[in-house]
Amino acid sequence: MADLGRFGLTSALVLAVYAVAAAWLGARPRRPELVASAVRAVSMIAALEVLAAVVLAGALLGRDYSFAYVTSHVSNAQAMVYDLTSFWGGMEGSLLLWALILSGYSLAVVRSIGRDRPRLLPGVVGVCATVSAFFLFMLVAVASPFATVPFPPADGRGMNPLLLNPWMAIHPPTLYLGFVGLTVPFAIVVASLADGAIEEAGVLLARRWMLWAWYCLTMGLMFGAKWSYVVLGWGGYWAWDPVENAALMPWLVATAFLHSVMIQERRAMLGQWTALLVVLAFGLSIFGTFLTRSGVLSSIHSFTQSPLGAYFLGFLALVMVGAFALVAWRWEALRSLNQLDAVLSRESAFLLNNVVFLTTAFAVFLGTVFPVISEALTGRRVNVGPPFFDHVVSPLALLLLLLMGVAPLIAWRRATMADLRSAFLAPGASGVLLGLALLAAGIRAPGAVLAFALCGFVAATIALEFIRGIRIRRTHQGAGAVAALWALVMSNRRRYGGYVVHLGILLVFAGITGSSVFSTQRVATLRPGDSVQVARYRITYDGISEATRNGALVVTARLHAFEGRRDLGPLDASRNLFLAGSDSTTDVALRSTPANDLYVILAAWTREGEATLRVLVNPLVMWIWAGGLVLTAGAVIAMLPERRPAPALAGALAGALTSEGP
Amino acid sequence: MTFRRRPVIFIAGAAVFVLALAYLVYGGIQQGATYWVTVGELRGRTGVAAQARVRLGGTVVPGSIAWDASHERLRFAVTDGTDAIPVRYSGVVPDIFSAGRQVVVEGALLPDGSFTATTLLAKCPTKYAPADPQR
Numbered sequence: 001m002a003d004l005g006r007f008g009l010t011s012a013l014v015l016a017v018y019a020v021a022a023a024w025l026g027a028r029p030r031r032p033e034l035v036a037s038a039v040r041a042v043s044m045i046a047a048l049e050v051l052a053a054v055v056l057a058g059a060l061l062g063r064d065y066s067f068a069y070v071t072s073h074v075s076n077a078q079a080m081v082y083d084l085t086s087f088w089g090g091m092e093g094s095l096l097l098w099a100l101i102l103s104g105y106s107l108a109v110v111r112s113i114g115r116d117r118p119r120l121l122p123g124v125v126g127v128c129a130t131v132s133a134f135f136l137f138m139l140v141a142v143a144s145p146f147a148t149v150p151f152p153p154a155d156g157r158g159m160n161p162l163l164l165n166p167w168m169a170i171h172p173p174t175l176y177l178g179f180v181g182l183t184v185p186f187a188i189v190v191a192s193l194a195d196g197a198i199e200e201a202g203v204l205l206a207r208r209w210m211l212w213a214w215y216c217l218t219m220g221l222m223f224g225a226k227w228s229y230v231v232l233g234w235g236g237y238w239a240w241d242p243v244e245n246a247a248l249m250p251w252l253v254a255t256a257f258l259h260s261v262m263i264q265e266r267r268a269m270l271g272q273w274t275a276l277l278v279v280l281a282f283g284l285s286i287f288g289t290f291l292t293r294s295g296v297l298s299s300i301h302s303f304t305q306s307p308l309g310a311y312f313l314g315f316l317a318l319v320m321v322g323a324f325a326l327v328a329w330r331w332e333a334l335r336s337l338n339q340l341d342a343v344l345s346r347e348s349a350f351l352l353n354n355v356v357f358l359t360t361a362f363a364v365f366l367g368t369v370f371p372v373i374s375e376a377l378t379g380r381r382v383n384v385g386p387p388f389f390d391h392v393v394s395p396l397a398l399l400l401l402l403l404m405g406v407a408p409l410i411a412w413r414r415a416t417m418a419d420l421r422s423a424f425l426a427p428g429a430s431g432v433l434l435g436l437a438l439l440a441a442g443i444r445a446p447g448a449v450l451a452f453a454l455c456g457f458v459a460a461t462i463a464l465e466f467i468r469g470i471r472i473r474r475t476h477q478g479a480g481a482v483a484a485l486w487a488l489v490m491s492n493r494r495r496y497g498g499y500v501v502h503l504g505i506l507l508v509f510a511g512i513t514g515s516s517v518f519s520t521q522r523v524a525t526l527r528p529g530d531s532v533q534v535a536r537y538r539i540t541y542d543g544i545s546e547a548t549r550n551g552a553l554v555v556t557a558r559l560h561a562f563e564g565r566r567d568l569g570p571l572d573a574s575r576n577l578f579l580a581g582s583d584s585t586t587d588v589a590l591r592s593t594p595a596n597d598l599y600v601i602l603a604a605w606t607r608e609g610e611a612t613l614r615v616l617v618n619p620l621v622m623w624i625w626a627g628g629l630v631l632t633a634g635a636v637i638a639m640l641p642e643r644r645p646a647p648a649l650a651g652a653l654a655g656a657l658t659s660e661g662p
Numbered sequence: 663m664t665f666r667r668r669p670v671i672f673i674a675g676a677a678v679f680v681l682a683l684a685y686l687v688y689g690g691i692q693q694g695a696t697y698w699v700t701v702g703e704l705r706g707r708t709g710v711a712a713q714a715r716v717r718l719g720g721t722v723v724p725g726s727i728a729w730d731a732s733h734e735r736l737r738f739a740v741t742d743g744t745d746a747i748p749v750r751y752s753g754v755v756p757d758i759f760s761a762g763r764q765v766v767v768e769g770a771l772l773p774d775g776s777f778t779a780t781t782l783l784a785k786c787p788t789k790y791a792p793a794d795p796q797r
Binding site: 160161162232233234235340343355359363366367370371380381382383384385386387388389391392395396523525583584585586601603604612614 | 671672679683686687689690691693694695696697698717729734752754755756757758760768781
């Protein structure tokens with residue numbers, strides 16, 4: 001069976017190289033039959049990769065220990081569902097997943113481009129096939145998932161127990177959907193540049209794909225944070241680990257793109273900038289995979305020092321030099337027709353937003369690769385930890401928050417002071433009032449008060465936008481408030497979807513502020529019957545119990561939580577000590593409410609029944625996850641296809657009800 | 663048109679922005695920077711340099727792991743193969759921490775020759791990518 005998988009990948013590689021050549025030769029002079037052949041090759045690559053994936057999945061599920069990959073990621077004791085998720089639990093499998101997702105995207109984009117913009121077809125096929133060829137080469141020559149062992153063992157080693165968790169099962173595929181999704185806008189932009197026809201349509205087509213990739217990246221980050229919070233048992237959800245940063249950087253650049261593309265659409269400006277952002281986002285997605293898989297920076301994630309790194313860097317350098325050269329070559333064609341009219345305008349607010357997003361991405365990049373840079377420059381490896389990121393990113397994030405409130409309300413082209421006063425008086429006042437209320441309530445951390453006040457300001461601007469829209473609709477159509485809201489959102493999905501996404505981001509922001517500034521923790525060693533008070537909670541320790549479950553000794557501290565006199569019920573904080581090997585995992589005792597999370601870790605225990613507990617009270621963490629849900633709703637609204645041409649105000653309601661098409 | 667005035671404003675804005683960023687980055691590095699050292703390098707240091715905040719990398723000496731009496735502080739030793747330094751750490755112990763594993767501890771050397779760590783990072787075991795004897 002391994003031979004079948006290997007055959008699939010090798011032939012897919014050959015076909016990918018062929019597709020690159022055919023797309024290249026078919027581009028100019030135009031030879032449609034060659035391009036059609038390249039498209040067929042892309043379909044064949046997808047089929048062959050599916051074959052390879054089926055072989056690997058079959059081996060994992062069938063626990064065929066003659067595969068080295070199966071031996072190291074599956075064990076007889078492991079639950080069946082995790083046999084399947086171990087597909088992306090290791091390097092080889094996750095590279096195959098990457099290639100597979102890329103093929104799925106290639107098929108989809110080839111279909112839609114072939115229909116809408118056939119001129120771009122050779123370029124898009126060429127770029128997708130080039131990236132495919134690279135990953136297939138890695139799978140065939142460097143990290144084959146189909147390596148076999150001469151004497152299959154009776155049992156495998158299984159996955160790291162930390163990865164046996166539902167959040168970890170869905171985190172990598174979601175993140176990969178985002179990472180790989182960045183290839184599609186890149187392919188479209190490169191194809192447009194190569195074709196010379198740098199028309200708006202190309203960039204706007206790229207926008208749709210970018211929005212999808214952005215959404216997947218967001219969710220991937222969220223799932224990763226959730227996993228870190230509930231599984232790793234250290235009390236936080238974000239550690240500025242290089243691998244987390246690897247996913248954050250393309251997210252920041254993609255976010256910048258989603259904003260700058262609006263300016264390009266409305267005002268035909270920032271064309272050069274937008275093209276650069278697409279290239280950069282793709283480059284960072286490859287760089288992120290390189291960071292995760294090469295182990296160049298010591299991190300809790302970097303599992304391996306492998307030869308992969310050099311190949312990744314080589315490919316990345318090649319692609320980036322090529323793409324930037326292409327942008328430089330078409331620089332004049334990308335030049336904007338319009339110029340900024342005034343400093344006080346929506347255009348310049350968006351421009352500033354873009355600059356801040358890119359600056360944040362740059363700061364994160366700098367902090368992430370600082371050990372490597374400092375070693376190259378001074379010969380000493382210097383690390384900058386979370387203090388660096390907190391110090392640099394927090395002010396930039398506050399600035400972004402401010403812009404999030406300002407930019408959507410300020411007038412296009414040129415805003416006057418009178419406009420500003422009418423638009424921002426009420427929201428500004430709400431923000432200030434919220435800030436004063438917090439100060440009056442005894443909250444003294446200046447950063448947190450500022451962050452919450454800004455959140456209030458932005459929320460008020462968004463609410464005002466909705467209220468204004470609903471009011472106009474009601475006076476024109478006399479509909480009820482709910483119907484008017486529905487019609488309003490559906491007639492301008494991107495705009496109002498964007499506002500809903502902003503609301504989600506606000507929730508995330510408030511959650512991060514609350515939990516990072518106001519978290520309290522205490523470590524206490526207790527005898528059975530003792531209790532410890534942390535913030536408003538009191539934890540009583542009833543004793544320790546041991547049980548064997550799923551090949552692990554589970555040591556549980558039986559706890560009881562009280563808030564004042566109120567009984568909150570029992571809590572269990574456990575450690576799982578795996579009998580095979582020296583692994584252990586933590587099961588945190590977690591009680592979540594919208595106000596705060598009570599989070600208890602069993603740190604240590606003695607034979608005499610003493611337990612050392614680390615008790616944390618993290619405020620507002622639930623808001624982060626709620627923000628993810630709100631953001632999803634907004635992204636779905638924004639991604640729903642819009643009717644073209646945009647329906648006029650009067651026909652909007654009818655249009656909204658009938659356009660639930662593909 | 664404000665053609666003459668605009669570049670000045672934008673250049674001034676850009677300059678302010680770049681300076682502010684440089685200031686932020688400088689402050690961040692001042693706060694967060696720590697040198698990476700090996701056990702041997704740290705042992706060889708004297709005077710003020712010996713007490714700077716560093717990241718110490720090495721392997722946990724088997725049999726050296728112990729909790730202190732109150733169970734709030736972990737003691738273990740980190741070695742580079744020839745020399746070892748005793749470490750005291752209070753904080754969350756990663757699940758993958760165990761004897762023989764590679765760890766990175768962040769903290770400073772005390773005058774008594776032991777190391778107080780505020781951060782403990784353990785490297786994942788090589789389970790993900792098994793050391794391939796054939797390669």
